[in-house]
Amino acid sequence: xxxxxxxxxxxxxxxxxxxxxxxxxxxxxxxxxxxxxxxxxxxxxxxxxxxxxxxxxxxxxxxxxxxxxxxxxxxxxxxxxxxxxxxxxxxxxxxxxxxxxxxxxxxxxxxxxxxxxxxxxxxxxxxxxxxxxxxxxxxxxxxxxxxxxxxxxxxxxxxxxxxxxxxxxxxxxxxxxxxxxxxxxxxxxxxxxxxxxxxxxxxxxxxxxxxxxxxxxxxxxxxxxxxxxxxxxxxxxxxxxxxxxxxxxxxxxxxxxxxxxxxxxxxxxxxxxxxxxxxxxxxxxxx
Amino acid sequence: xxxxxxxxxxxxxxxxxxxxxxxxxxxxxxxxxxxxxxxxxxxxxxxxxxxxxxxxxxxxxxxxxxxxxxxxxxxxxxxxxxxxxxxxxxxxxxxxxxxxxxxxxxxxxxxxxxxxxxxxxxxxxxxxxxxxxxxxxxxxxxxxxxxxxxxxxxxxxxxxxxxxxxxxxxxxxxxxxxxxxxxxxxxxxxxxxxxxxxxxxxxxxxxxxxxxxxxxxxxxxxxxxxxxxxxxxxxxxxxxxxxxxxxxxxxxxxxxxxxxxxxxxxxxxxxxxxxxxxxxxxxxxxxxxxxxxxxxxxxxxxxxxxxxxxxxxxxxxxxxxxxxxxxxxxxxxxxxxxxxxxxxxxxxxxxxxxxxxxxxxxxxxxxxxxxxxxxxxxxxxxxxxxxxxxxxxxxxxxxxxxxxxxxxxxxxxxxxxxxxxxxxxxxxxxxxxxxxxxxxxxxxxxxxxxxxxxxxxxxxxxxxxxxxxxxxxxxxxxxxxxxxxxxxxxxxxxxxxxxxxxxxxxxxxxxxxxxxxxxxxxxxxxxx
Ligand code: HEM
Ligand SMILES: [Cu+2]
Numbered sequence: 001x002x003x004x005x006x007x008x009x010x011x012x013x014x015x016x017x018x019x020x021x022x023x024x025x026x027x028x029x030x031x032x033x034x035x036x037x038x039x040x041x042x043x044x045x046x047x048x049x050x051x052x053x054x055x056x057x058x059x060x061x062x063x064x065x066x067x068x069x070x071x072x073x074x075x076x077x078x079x080x081x082x083x084x085x086x087x088x089x090x091x092x093x094x095x096x097x098x099x100x101x102x103x104x105x106x107x108x109x110x111x112x113x114x115x116x117x118x119x120x121x122x123x124x125x126x127x128x129x130x131x132x133x134x135x136x137x138x139x140x141x142x143x144x145x146x147x148x149x150x151x152x153x154x155x156x157x158x159x160x161x162x163x164x165x166x167x168x169x170x171x172x173x174x175x176x177x178x179x180x181x182x183x184x185x186x187x188x189x190x191x192x193x194x195x196x197x198x199x200x201x202x203x204x205x206x207x208x209x210x211x212x213x214x215x216x217x218x219x220x221x222x223x224x225x226x227x228x229x230x231x232x233x234x235x236x237x238x239x240x241x242x243x244x245x246x247x248x249x250x251x252x253x254x255x256x257x258x259x260x261x262x263x264x265x266x267x268x269x270x271x272x273x274x275x276x277x278x279x280x281x282x283x284x285x286x287x
Numbered sequence: 288x289x290x291x292x293x294x295x296x297x298x299x300x301x302x303x304x305x306x307x308x309x310x311x312x313x314x315x316x317x318x319x320x321x322x323x324x325x326x327x328x329x330x331x332x333x334x335x336x337x338x339x340x341x342x343x344x345x346x347x348x349x350x351x352x353x354x355x356x357x358x359x360x361x362x363x364x365x366x367x368x369x370x371x372x373x374x375x376x377x378x379x380x381x382x383x384x385x386x387x388x389x390x391x392x393x394x395x396x397x398x399x400x401x402x403x404x405x406x407x408x409x410x411x412x413x414x415x416x417x418x419x420x421x422x423x424x425x426x427x428x429x430x431x432x433x434x435x436x437x438x439x440x441x442x443x444x445x446x447x448x449x450x451x452x453x454x455x456x457x458x459x460x461x462x463x464x465x466x467x468x469x470x471x472x473x474x475x476x477x478x479x480x481x482x483x484x485x486x487x488x489x490x491x492x493x494x495x496x497x498x499x500x501x502x503x504x505x506x507x508x509x510x511x512x513x514x515x516x517x518x519x520x521x522x523x524x525x526x527x528x529x530x531x532x533x534x535x536x537x538x539x540x541x542x543x544x545x546x547x548x549x550x551x552x553x554x555x556x557x558x559x560x561x562x563x564x565x566x567x568x569x570x571x572x573x574x575x576x577x578x579x580x581x582x583x584x585x586x587x588x589x590x591x592x593x594x595x596x597x598x599x600x601x602x603x604x605x606x607x608x609x610x611x612x613x614x615x616x617x618x619x620x621x622x623x624x625x626x627x628x629x630x631x632x633x634x635x636x637x638x639x640x641x642x643x644x645x646x647x648x649x650x651x652x653x654x655x656x657x658x659x660x661x662x663x664x665x666x667x668x669x670x671x672x673x674x675x676x677x678x679x680x681x682x683x684x685x686x687x688x689x690x691x692x693x694x695x696x697x698x699x700x701x702x703x704x705x706x707x708x709x710x711x712x713x714x715x716x717x718x719x720x721x722x723x724x725x726x727x728x729x730x731x732x733x734x735x736x737x738x739x740x741x742x743x744x745x746x747x748x749x750x751x752x753x754x755x756x757x758x759x760x761x762x763x764x765x766x767x768x769x770x771x772x773x774x775x776x777x778x779x780x781x782x783x784x785x786x787x788x789x790x791x792x793x794x795x796x797x798x799x800x801x802x803x804x805x806x807x808x809x810x811x812x813x814x815x
Binding site for chain 2: 013015016017018019020021022023025026027029030032033034036037038040041043064080083084087088091092094095096098099101102103105106109110113114115117118136137138139140141215216217219220221222223224226227
């Protein structure tokens with residue numbers, strides 16, 4: 001019966017049956033949280049619990065997304081369900097924006113308020129030699145460190161990510177015109193560009209740690225630098241994994257020219273990661 | 288053709304739902320999930336309440352009698368966190384789950400499985416919080432605001448608390464995405480946004496606030512975590528950071544958070560008052576705009592919690608005026624509720640009593656907030672019992688009373704039973720009286736300079752503290768009584784009539800039988 005009706009025209013709203021995946025996910029997060037809490041304080045079972053949590057999480061992700069993909073390909077999702085997914089993805093990205101905003105806010109506060117304050121008259125007694133100029137690792141930092149100039153690898157990485165934004169759009173055109181070859185090639189290019197980006201970032205981190213004395217613990221500069229670029233890198237990684245799933249699905253023949261929200265969701269996410277990078281490039285590396 | 292499809296096109300002729308515990312663990316039904324939220328909330332309310340009583344027991348007399356200071360600090364911390372994140376917020380999410388689909392004519396929430404996950408993230412988070420008590424060094428005594436640098440120096444409990452906050456945040460974000468999507472995409476034909484019951488509007492706005500600020504809180508506690516273990520110096524001046532940075536980030540979350548608690552309460556009150564006044568809500572449109580303005584303004588007033596931290600005077604002035612602005616839309620709402628009752632044909636059943644209690648006491652809390660918004664005054668009152676009194680007026684007599692009003696109001700629709708009106712009224716009067724005994728005197732304590740979050744105090748504060756403690760135990764017992772009222776109603780309550788409240792005119796009352804069927808609207812109603 002479900003198959004007799006054209007995709008997208010179902011008059012119902014699909015409501016899933018009871019599912020065990022959510023509670024499996026809860027177990028995973030509990031193990032991750034509890035395990036990490038133990039681990040960070042040096043208690044033996046910590047790392048094992050984290051590992052277990054990670055495996056359970058993977059199991060949940062495979063199971064849950066597998067089921068959703070099955071339902072989608074089985075034609076159970078109507079136009080209205082599709083709209084629900086669009087709203088949900090938009091709001092999810094908004095929540096991510098706010099997460100990054102917290103760290104950008106910290107960077108702004110450090111540069112504009114905290115560091116100038118530390119150079120102020122009240123702190124002269126405690127730290128007479130402190131020069132309140134960015135970049136700084138704070139008045140108590142012994143030794144020196146260097147920062148990564150914007151116009152080397154970071155500029156190259158900007159180019160890579162911007163290009164990957166273009167290739168994913170090109171892949172989308174391919175999908176809409178039903179040119180599956182273009183879709184697959186576009187996705188592969190996007191993933192490759194993302195991977196190269198990550199490789200360069202890894203290289204840059206190693207360089208920073210081994211030669212520039214720039215570390216996560218290098219005062220407020222190191223803190224903001226690594227937390228911002230690190231969380232961004234994590235998002236690129238996740239985005240690349242999501243793109244890979246889409247690639248595999250595309251090769252398997254999933255998606256039609258007018259129904260492919262999973263593809264669009266991932267490309268929205270990818271563009272979001274792109275925009276965050278632009279902000280990073282300007283605010284962290286450049287000025 | 289049914290508007291709902293269960294699996295594979297069967298029109299649930301033979302749904303097979305797991306039974307027993309697994310029914311609740313795996314459920315994708317908005318009513319089951321709403322019920323779980325409400326019971327979880329009540330359980331946390333009791334846990335947090337017991338902690339409050341430990342605090343009040345210690346404060347009954349000056350000196351240290353009941354607990355040691357570290358444990359006292361842990362009590363205030365966990366009490367605050369559990370009440371905010373475990374009791375009040377889940378209670379209103381429970382209302383949202385039960386009511387939103389019924390009120391807009393939808394079959395269920397937009398994402399039933401994610402809905403289940405939003406709930407089932409709460410027990411692990413609560414477990415982490417409770418487990419943190421048993422870590423070496425005991426519970427974290429940092430205050431519910433989790434200020435650096437204290438959090439950076441705490442024992443292992445702090446890490447579990449941080450992860451609990453992360454998980455709670457995920458739960459709230461997913462719950463909110465679900466609610467927004469449901470409201471924007473699943474309304475019955477003809478149910479335009481401006482025809483939605485006000486409760487739905489308040490949740491639309493609350494969910495937006497939650498999605499905007501929970502990630503910011505996640506960011507703040509993540510920085511705490513890396514400051515603790517990975518050598519970052521966000522909150523450490525020696526490394527160029529600043530502990531005050533934490534406060535800014537926290538309160539950027541924190542002030543909207545108090546409206547996340549208050550706005551759904553406004554929603555419940557906006558359903559109850561018209562129903563028992565037998566008049567439509569006065570100024571519906573202005574209510575919607577007032578709620579939206581409160582939400583927007585709540586993003587730009589956060590530093591009124593930080594007047595004493597050392598801000599430039601212009602900053603203090605700005606935050607003072609901005610904070611005062613919030614009183615305007617809040618005043619609009621209070622006016623509208625009063626005007627709704629004006630010349631109404633009012634009856635005073637339990638929900639209405641709680642709504643009136645809300646109206647008086649929340650407004651008082653708003654006024655004490657206005658007092659605190661004055662920088663020059665707040666410099667004296669900050670971190671005193673005056674602040675404690677203020678926020679308990681808005682959170683207990685405000686949000687909690689609204690939740691009680693909602694429970695009594697929708698109880699017949701949910702269960703098909705009636706609660707005992709006499710007992711409900713008794714619950715109201717006990718709560719009202721003991722609430723004021725507990726908290727009214729705290730205004731005086733604060734004005735006289737008694738600091739908050741301290742287990743001991745100077746002798747001259749003794750009498751008021753004794754009164755407050757007696758009130759607190761009375762309030763606690765009244766809530767045990769509430770439990771009795773509800774359980775009695777569920778087990779042996781009279782069968783509820785189809786329309787227990789003649790003034791109630793939203794879809795769940797006009798278009799659905801009492802009790803509401805398991806699947807609400809399989810065919811969407813047409814709203815004219
Ligand atoms: C007209 C509305 C309001 C105004 C002007 C206002 C103002 C204030 C101010 C200035 C403070 C800081 C006092 C201090 O720490 O020195 C404060 C604290 C607080 N307010 Fe309000 N408030 C209002 C409404 C609310 C509402 C609706 C809620 C919650 C439902 C709320 C919950 C709180 C809480 C929890 C605190 C204490 C936070 C802490 O330090 O732990 N307020 N309020
Ligand atoms: Cu505030």
